[in-house]
Amino acid sequence: MLNERNLKDLLYQEFSRIGKSLSSPKRLEILDLLSQGPKSVEALSKATTMSVANVSQHLQTLNNARMVKFRKEGNYVIYELADDVISDFITSLHKLSEKQFSQVQQIKQEFLNANLDTEEVTLEELNERMEKGEILLLDVRPKEEYENAHIPGAVSIPMEELKEKLTSLPSNRDVVAYCRGIYCLWSVEAVKLLRNEGINAYRLEKSVQDWNEFQDHIN
Amino acid sequence: MLNERNLKDLLYQEFSRIGKSLSSPKRLEILDLLSQGPKSVEALSKATTMSVANVSQHLQTLNNARMVKFRKEGNYVIYELADDVISDFITSLHKLSEKQFSQVQQIKQEFLNANLDTEEVTLEELNERMEKGEILLLDVRPKEEYENAHIPGAVSIPMEELKEKLTSLPSNRDVVAYCRGIYCLWSVEAVKLLRNEGINAYRLEKSVQDWNEFQDHIN
DNA sequence: CAACTATTCAATGAAACACTTGAATAGAGG
DNA sequence: CCTCTATTCAAGTGTTTCATTGAATAGTTG
Incomplete structure (x- = not known):
């Protein structure tokens, strides 16, 4: 049965998924790169000097948080930001960081x-x-x-x-x-x-x- | 010596501190409560049904990310959001969450x-x-x-x-x-x-x- | 359909984290 | 000055997350 405490826990858990996706330096780097335009997994791997498997994993968690979306194009999987709103959000994160750090x-x-x-x-x-x-x-x-x-x-x-x-x-x-x-x-x-x-x-x-x-x- | 890759890692690590502070459901709940006004550790503990020590620890990490500040008032330590900008940022996080979830x-x-x-x-x-x-x-x-x-x-x-x-x-x-x-x-x-x-x-x-x-x- | 490529999956060990407990601190008030 | 209270610190434990590796998948090209 859904009581008030449960509800709050559930809701904040959902909210935190976005936070989680922003909590890893590598994922932030990926998001920044994607804010320049769609990119394949391989391209992201090169740009971030991470293994392809690792990048793929990060992209997976970003996808779970609906921060990115992807389409298949020939052999490649092309990822991009799910939404313009997200690009704005990332920009505002940068501004906030700069302000306080x-x-x-x-x-x-x-x-x-x-x-x-x-x-x-x-x-x-x-x-x-x-x-x-x-x-x-x-x-x-x-x-x-x-x-x-x-x-x-x-x-x-x-x-x-x-x-x-x-x-x-x-x-x-x-x-x-x-x-x-x-x-x-x-x-x-x-x-x-x-x-x-x-x-x-x-x-x-x-x-x-x-x-x-x-x-x-x-x- | 600081090379380009190092620099990026350092920078994104800094950025991620804010993300980290938003990655825990409990911390988000604390931030929400604080956006209603300053509160003591004890008050937060009651409102979130967490142990005082645990809340204190979370407040510590929030403080490290400069998301909150505190002052001592008599026996109590009163925490509040570090900045109006942060309240806005939390609001925009909520909106983004709602939009995608x-x-x-x-x-x-x-x-x-x-x-x-x-x-x-x-x-x-x-x-x-x-x-x-x-x-x-x-x-x-x-x-x-x-x-x-x-x-x-x-x-x-x-x-x-x-x-x-x-x-x-x-x-x-x-x-x-x-x-x-x-x-x-x-x-x-x-x-x-x-x-x-x-x-x-x-x-x-x-x-x-x-x-x-x-x-x-x-x- | 066989060979190849890009990507994902699954398993591992290592590191980070959340929460608990009990002790330490520091300020307030009698 | 001693006691009480609110908060923080430190250590311990169980869980989650991370990067790495090698295997599996799926799509493309000859």
Whole structure:
């Protein structure tokens, strides 16, 4: 028989399934990757340096919490976020974390300082200077992610191809590179490469999601 | 030395601390209770039917994740949510859960059906009829929670005192009872009691938080 | 249909966790 | 200053979760 205490236990158990899915660092990483677009198990395995079986297991628990869904496509199983709401939720988790963990900021800063004396670009600046045609915006994520969604006007050169294509870039325009957001470090790498080549390069810390939010705000 | 993989592991580990704090049903219940206002360890222990030591331990992990803060007051240690942002975050977790778990809805419905053929009141209705003075709004939460925050115009009669005060209620006005929100069942109890007394009683499923949100929306 | 690939399943040992119990602490009040 | 109370700490136990491994499955391609 269902009494009040039972009911509460049942309900909070259900609620906690979402919490559980967010309680593992690896699962959060998977969710972040999926927020850039659908991916196969193998692709996730590579990106996270986990075994395929392990990733599959995590995806299973995420699926139980209805955080992701999947479809079969040929030999592959393609996973994606179950819902736009979830992408928003993950973003708000990040914001909350950052707000309360100075440690997160510290870790990030330590790394960036060791790697780059970086000048940041804001979305406002970007918007302005894009319209004037003053800059070249570079999306250094994998091609699929660019195709899934990108900042309007951006050119896709995946990190892997950047070295070869360095010479084809204009040296008379400033270049701004972005990838998956604040904790994605490809853009840092890209800026380093470009500067070595004598190009004025800057890092945009923001992601496509941030861009969308920014657009919603000014409209 | 901090390399890219290390950095990611560290960062996601930090992020996951919030997830961890949301991964235990008991902790979620504690957080919900705290979103109604500050509470002592003992009070939480009673409300959740857990041992004091156990609650204390959970509060410790919540504190590590900066989800709660505490102050000492006489003999007692009073815990509360660390931040308004966290209350919002918990609310959005509930909404997300409800959206994806038909099971949650089902559990709730089964219980309510077994207990009450309930007519729900919407916030719009409430607003309208409150202004006309047609109804008496009853807050059946503990006095401290009422004092911490309540819907304007509501009268506080904690559940424990309701039985004794039944006769002092007007039988010529409709009564609407509310407590902590959709999963708080005191309002269900209250409506049952009131109807037995021949009073036209209805349940408001919403909470003070919902009311505040509603007010923000219409302004 | 045989070989191959991507994914999942099942079993293992190791680590993390929840809850209990009983002792320790620290503040309040007589 | 001693007692009482609320809370925390520390140790022990049983359970759940994790990553890893190797086998099983299912779908595709020759």
